Amino acid sequence: MVTGMRPPVEVSVFLLSLLGPGVLFTMNKIPALQEPLPILGMGMFVLGSVLLLLILTVQPKTKVDPLFYVFAEFTINCMVGLTNALEQDGFISGFMDFYLKMGEPHLGTAYAVMMSYWEVVHVILLLTVIHRMFTGKSYRSLALLWAGSSIANEIVVIPGVVIGKYGSNIRPAFWRNVPFFLVPFWAASHLFRRPKQMPVVTADKIAAEHKKSLLSRPADLLLSLLLLGAMAFFVFRGFVVLDCPLDACFTYIYQYEPYLKDPVGFPRIMMLVYLFYAVPLVGILLYGLNIPGCSWMLDWTIFFAGAMAQTQWCHIGASLHSRTSFTYRAPADKRWPVITLNVLLAIVPALLALRCRANPAYFMKPVPKGQTNDDKKKN
Numbered sequence: 001m002v003t004g005m006r007p008p009v010e011v012s013v014f015l016l017s018l019l020g021p022g023v024l025f026t027m028n029k030i031p032a033l034q035e036p037l038p039i040l041g042m043g044m045f046v047l048g049s050v051l052l053l054l055i056l057t058v059q060p061k062t063k064v065d066p067l068f069y070v071f072a073e074f075t076i077n078c079m080v081g082l083t084n085a086l087e088q089d090g091f092i093s094g095f096m097d098f099y100l101k102m103g104e105p106h107l108g109t110a111y112a113v114m115m116s117y118w119e120v121v122h123v124i125l126l127l128t129v130i131h132r133m134f135t136g137k138s139y140r141s142l143a144l145l146w147a148g149s150s151i152a153n154e155i156v157v158i159p160g161v162v163i164g165k166y167g168s169n170i171r172p173a174f175w176r177n178v179p180f181f182l183v184p185f186w187a188a189s190h191l192f193r194r195p196k197q198m199p200v201v202t203a204d205k206i207a208a209e210h211k212k213s214l215l216s217r218p219a220d221l222l223l224s225l226l227l228l229g230a231m232a233f234f235v236f237r238g239f240v241v242l243d244c245p246l247d248a249c250f251t252y253i254y255q256y257e258p259y260l261k262d263p264v265g266f267p268r269i270m271m272l273v274y275l276f277y278a279v280p281l282v283g284i285l286l287y288g289l290n291i292p293g294c295s296w297m298l299d300w301t302i303f304f305a306g307a308m309a310q311t312q313w314c315h316i317g318a319s320l321h322s323r324t325s326f327t328y329r330a331p332a333d334k335r336w337p338v339i340t341l342n343v344l345l346a347i348v349p350a351l352l353a354l355r356c357r358a359n360p361a362y363f364m365k366p367v368p369k370g371q372t373n374d375d376k377k378k379n
Helices: 009-017 019-027 036-058 067-088 097-102 110-117 119-134 140-163 172-193 203-211 218-241 247-255 266-290 297-320 332-358 373-378
Strands: none
Touching (some): 009 019, 009 036, 009 067, 019 036, 019 067, 019 097, 036 067, 036 097, 036 172, 067 119, 067 172, 110 119, 110 140, 119 140, 140 172, 140 266, 140 297, 218 247, 266 297
């Protein structure tokens, strides 16, 4: 890796990412570029031009991890998203008017605005990853956090647009989301295949941790109970959006979270994603928390924490945002219990990931007595 680049690579990438808002502002002034196909074409042209520029400026100087180009391209998308959030909430103007009319009308919804604000987190993660990449430091965990968040983002947005009230008004620019949906899966698979950097732990310590029952690990016991509660809540809300006729479901959707029936479609898709994907994954994480030697926990807990943080931020924010019709906003008298439950759904996976990182001995494979896990890898 090269460390003496001037300016630093992450600064160059950030400056390039500002092309996104700049192009939007320019297109907003040129009527000829405000038609559906020119909008899609201009978007692809900008992304292609930035990729070519990155290859020409970075490739001759050093061997670059192909993930760098992914992270750099996504910073542009992040800046476009942040521009959208700021304009929809009235902080700036003159960037997104044409795009909402002829490109992606769903970006004016409360969910999309909260999603766009979350791009600040993505930008920070991506620039930090790029910095660590070019200074020879480990970036795998941060990149997995971004991958989980990014995949969760697109897996809700794309189906939500198709089945929601904007499904009858899909413009060509919407299909620019397809590569932004597929590439994070490729990046995640690339990251999962790479070897983890594990702390050096002696065989005796690993063996001692493996012998501990769940009752002798109170933190893990509490996390297990919280994860079971999260699974139950995922299942319940999945039944709610599937129009379960039980009185409890009817009461919940009308008195606690009416946002679940917002016709935009995003909350319904999110609850179904939780039901069919998060529930099995939490079950697997519960297994790893109770069976010693599951080293994959160190990766999957980070990935899951990123996904839950992103989706819960959007869900909570959208249920309170002024762009959501008053009918579907969280009722004032039930607001705090609902917010508390939803915040817990974001916090518990983060706590689980931190627990795995802070004391990973329980999740390491057994090693011969007198050796460390590092010695075993060398052998």
